[in-house]
Amino acid sequence: MLAEVMGRRDGYCKGKSGSLHISVKELGVVLTTTIVGGELSLASGVALAQTMLGRPGIVTCFFGDGAACEGSFHESLNLAALWNLPVLYICENNQWQAFVHRREAMSREHVSDWGVGYGIPVRTVDGNDVFAVLEATREAASQVRDTSRPVLLEVLTYRTLGHFEPDDQAYVDKEELAAWLARDPISLCRDRLIADGTLSALAATELAERVDHRIADAVAAGRMSVAQGHTALRKLDHAMIYVLIADHAIEIVADRGIAARVAEAPALPPIPGIDWDKALESVEFKQDRLYKRLRGFLREYR
Numbered sequence: 001m002l003a004e005v006m007g008r009r010d011g012y013c014k015g016k017s018g019s020l021h022i023s024v025k026e027l028g029v030v031l032t033t034t035i036v037g038g039e040l041s042l043a044s045g046v047a048l049a050q051t052m053l054g055r056p057g058i059v060t061c062f063f064g065d066g067a068a069c070e071g072s073f074h075e076s077l078n079l080a081a082l083w084n085l086p087v088l089y090i091c092e093n094n095q096w097q098a099f100v101h102r103r104e105a106m107s108r109e110h111v112s113d114w115g116v117g118y119g120i121p122v123r124t125v126d127g128n129d130v131f132a133v134l135e136a137t138r139e140a141a142s143q144v145r146d147t148s149r150p151v152l153l154e155v156l157t158y159r160t161l162g163h164f165e166p167d168d169q170a171y172v173d174k175e176e177l178a179a180w181l182a183r184d185p186i187s188l189c190r191d192r193l194i195a196d197g198t199l200s201a202l203a204a205t206e207l208a209e210r211v212d213h214r215i216a217d218a219v220a221a222g223r224m225s226v227a228q229g230h231t232a233l234r235k236l237d238h239a240m241i242y243v244l245i246a247d248h249a250i251e252i253v254a255d256r257g258i259a260a261r262v263a264e265a266p267a268l269p270p271i272p273g274i275d276w277d278k279a280l281e282s283v284e285f286k287q288d289r290l291y292k293r294l295r296g297f298l299r300e301y302r
Contacts, residue, residue, distance in 0.1 A: 037070030127157030
């Protein structure tokens with residue numbers, strides 16, 4: 001997984017999908033998508049195909065409360081209910097849709113309330129209770145398998161970090177955030193396992209260390225993997241430029257409304273088999289000023 005996120009050839013999709021469009025056939029992962037609610041339309045389609053082909057199993061679709069506010073949520077649930085499709089819908093309601101709190105975007109308290117109107121079984125559980133989520137998921141999955149009909153499971157939790165890395169969450173109610181931070185699901189699970197004697201404090205610490213080591217090993221393995229040779233991605237200030245390299249030719253695609261800046265730009269790595277001087281002569285990009293600046297950037301940092 002980390003190799004894929006890093007754009008490495010040992011990733012699930014050979015480094016071509018990155019973190020946003022991963023598909024893993026051998027694990028049954030059809031697709032992840034950057035389109036909010038896009039996975040909901042896909043889920044009903046995959047379930048219909050499974051049903052028509054007579055294949056066993058169920059389709060599980062994960063989405064958030066933001067996606068539940070999209071029209072595709074209602075379309076997907078309606079079709080799944082109408083056509084008796086074996087879909088387990090799991091909504092992680094973390095109460096934030098980018099910078100908008102669910103109270104500003106939802107007319108109901110719970111996403112599961114909307115499922116009632118489509119005549120399908122629904123349930124809302126405490127998303128910070130690992131055991132409650134496990135039990136509810138097992139029951140919902142069994143129900144979908146037994147009835148070949150959709151079920152909607154909402155796990156209510158809270159987003160404790162910002163929408164993106166530099167997001168300082170200045171818009172978040174500090175008391176509300178503190179209350180949810182005090183109910184960290186991993187800490188609650190750890191405390192419960194220790195309290196009932198399933199796990200000792202020492203074993204819990206050792207388990208956490210093993211997890212840290214496993215993640216570190218995965219990161220190291222990803223870094224050791226060979227980077228994709230035909231795609232290099234570099235950032236120029238706030239402009240993103242994709243340099244697609246194939247057969248000694250480069251195609252540059254950039255936002256039309258953004259002027260590229262070369263200040264503090266990273267160097268492009270050498271790529272075996274690519275003659276940069278010849279490649280620059282075949283650039284197909286005709287916006288004069290931007291073209292010249294990009295061309296100059298490539299010559300300077302190749």
